[in-house]
Amino acid sequence: MVYLTKLKHTGSVISSSDKFGAKMFDVAARYFSQYARGIFIGTGSGVVAQYFMQAPVPFAFVEKHPAFVRQFHERFGADTPLLAKDFFTLPIDESGEGLANCVMVSCMPVTGMFYSEKLVEQFRDALNSGSTIVQMSYTPFIKQIRLFDRLQREGFKVQRVSTVFFNIPPASVFVLRKA
Numbered sequence: 715m716v717y718l719t720k721l722k723h724t725g726s727v728i729s730s731s732d733k734f735g736a737k738m739f740d741v742a743a744r745y746f747s748q749y750a751r752g753i754f755i756g757t758g759s760g761v762v763a764q765y766f767m768q769a770p771v772p773f774a775f776v777e778k779h780p781a782f783v784r785q786f787h788e789r790f791g792a793d794t795p796l797l798a799k800d801f802f803t804l805p806i807d808e809s810g811e812g813l814a815n816c817v818m819v820s821c822m823p824v825t826g827m828f829y830s831e832k833l834v835e836q837f838r839d840a841l842n843s844g845s846t847i848v849q850m851s852y853t854p855f856i857k858q859i860r861l862f863d864r865l866q867r868e869g870f871k872v873q874r875v876s877t878v879f880f881n882i883p884p885a886s887v888f889v890l891r892k893a
């Protein structure tokens with residue numbers, strides 16, 4: 715139960731386990747040979763992000779919350795680059811912070827109150843620009859996730875590839891691609 719000792723110190727009982735971080739990396743690694751770069755959205759406590767620090771393709775890290783930005787620099791060093799930005803402001807292009815033609819790993823929440831038309835639009839544009847999205851969710855079924863249901867109905871391929879039960883709460887890894 716190693717993850718019980720890795721809580722975020724933010725007052726939240728929700729935290730990703732090391733096992734889940736390793737699983738997100740394993741899944742994303744399947745796509746490294748297809749892309750020259752990656753982008754990681756929502757570094758949070760860094761439990762998942764730590765696996766992507768030495769990835770064979772360079773990753774840009776993005777986090778919008780100032781407390782987690784601080785935590786990232788405390789954990790990985792002031793010199794480790796982090797884009798203190800909101801996902802929704804990132805361009806759909808092939809620049810270092812662009813969402814086009816890359817492997818996008820996202821720990822950003824996408825369910826419930828986090829669902830929006832802008833979210834659908836940004837995911838759709840990234841997928842149409844050749845990117846593969848590896849998204850975590852605490853909701854295990856595709857049909858329960860409005861964003862995924864919507865993208866599937868538009869013809870995108872959405873797969874649940876893994877669920878890690880030793881996580882608080884259990885978390886699934888989904889892969890989204892243009893069919």
Ligand SMILES: C[S@@+](CC[C@H](N)C(=O)[O-])C[C@H]1O[C@@H](n2cnc3c(N)ncnc32)[C@H](O)[C@@H]1O
Pocket residue numbers: 722728729730731755756757758759760761762763776777778779782799800801802821822823
């Ligand atoms: C579920 S938590 C991160 C999970 C991470 N694996 C952990 O254990 O800490 C989600 C993170 O996404 C960040 N986030 C949410 N919406 C975002 C957005 N629009 N742009 C960038 N980061 C965002 C939050 O600030 C939070 O740090």
